[in-house]
Amino acid sequence: MGTAGAAGAAGAGADAIAGERRQLLNVAYRLLGSLAEAEDAVQEAYARWYALPRGRQDEIVSPGAWLSTVTGRICLDVLGSARARRERYVGAWLPEPLPDRTEWQHGRGTELSDPADQMVLDESVTMAFLVVLESMTPAERVAFVLHDVFRYPFAEIADVLGRTSAACKQLAASARRRVRVAQAPVTAAGQADAVRHVKEAWESKNIAALVDLLDPAAVMTADGGGLVGTALRPVEGGALIAQYMVAIADRAPGLELLERSVNGAPGLVAQRGGVVMTVASFEVVDGRVSRIWVVRNPEKLRPWLEA
Structure with missing residues (x-):
């Protein structure tokens, strides 16, 4: 491959890496309940990727999977320290509410420059659902969100949690029971x-x-x-x-x-x-x-x- 071809491949790779941002933000927001913290987690994951030597980057078969794993681990660390932070929080702590896309794009250009622009709103981000997620342990929340919401295989979740696939299945099942206990909202x-x-x-x-x-x-x-x-x-x-x-x-x-x-x-x-x-x-x-x-x-x- 010539120099121009190599540069083109590198550019395509960079575009693919940047294209993971939407998915990573959606995962991180559901894990953390905070758009600001989700953005920080994703930024940290990208910083770690770009800090890798080029040779190490080339060895990684799926950069997207690598970024997902790293983002999940960062969120797990944040969730682990959340209890202490919540104890210092004045009053009750609630997840960060998000407006409809047509509202948060008001006055903006068409580019997805704001992290909120990249959020997908569905039943997994309703306030009732996020509050139920808050009742879970960090490991339960990660296992449940990654598997039940985003359909990540348990083998990949095991890499995030540092546990066996069987243990991750048990965590997701435990979290699922918490969700079932919560009352389902009306239409x-x-x-x-x-x-x-x-x-x-x-x-x-x-x-x-x-x-x-x-x-x-x-x-x-x-x-x-x-x-x-x-x-x-x-x-x-x-x-x-x-x-x-x-x-x-x-x-x-x-x-x-x-x-x-x-x-x-x-x-x-x-x-x-x-x-x-x-x-x-x-x-x-x-x-x-x-x-x-x-x-x-x-x-x-x-x-x-x-x-």
Whole structure:
């Protein structure tokens, strides 16, 4: 092969490596629940790849598989240290919410320059699903996400976790049981109706209507990260949540509620002066809202800011 041919092959290889970024970001976000941390993990994986001698790179049959394994190991390390970080976190910690693609591309060019542009939204990124993932051990989460969501073979997962394929199968099965215990949400249309009714009742400050829309045992969890005011502990019970929501409405004049897609499911966004202040996700069971997850931490609302 001539010099021009070698250069062309090298360029094609570089393009193939860069093309793995979308997949790696999608894997890392589901593993970590944070777009910022996912981006850091993928950047670190690429840094390790480019730090390899050229001869070592040439020996690797599947650079994509290598990057996936390294990204998985980096995420596993991050998950392992997450418990200590969460203990220092002010209030409840919730996954980072993502807007619909048509919203996060607002004002941008057509190039996929922002990591959020490369996220694929499906049932594996709903807030309810991500919260269930948070209940798993790091190894369970990695085994489950890589196998059940992305269909990685257990042999590759074994390389990530440093365990046997049989052990990885057991971890995925254990994680699967946790997912089955969680209540399945209603259809998107049913959730959209429930969310719309909540919005209308909230805007009219109708406590009775809110109580009717909320499950008596509903739980609302808010994440302000200590940067903005919010409930530091979950608010339990439909009646208390309704009262809390109306009290917030009284204290926040000028707040505008919008129906938006949040992590691929119907949700609500509160903004003031065009700036997103709060993003709320919902779980609806038997026509009533059973869980509300409210993210107010401005550091987690980065993808919602218009360019």
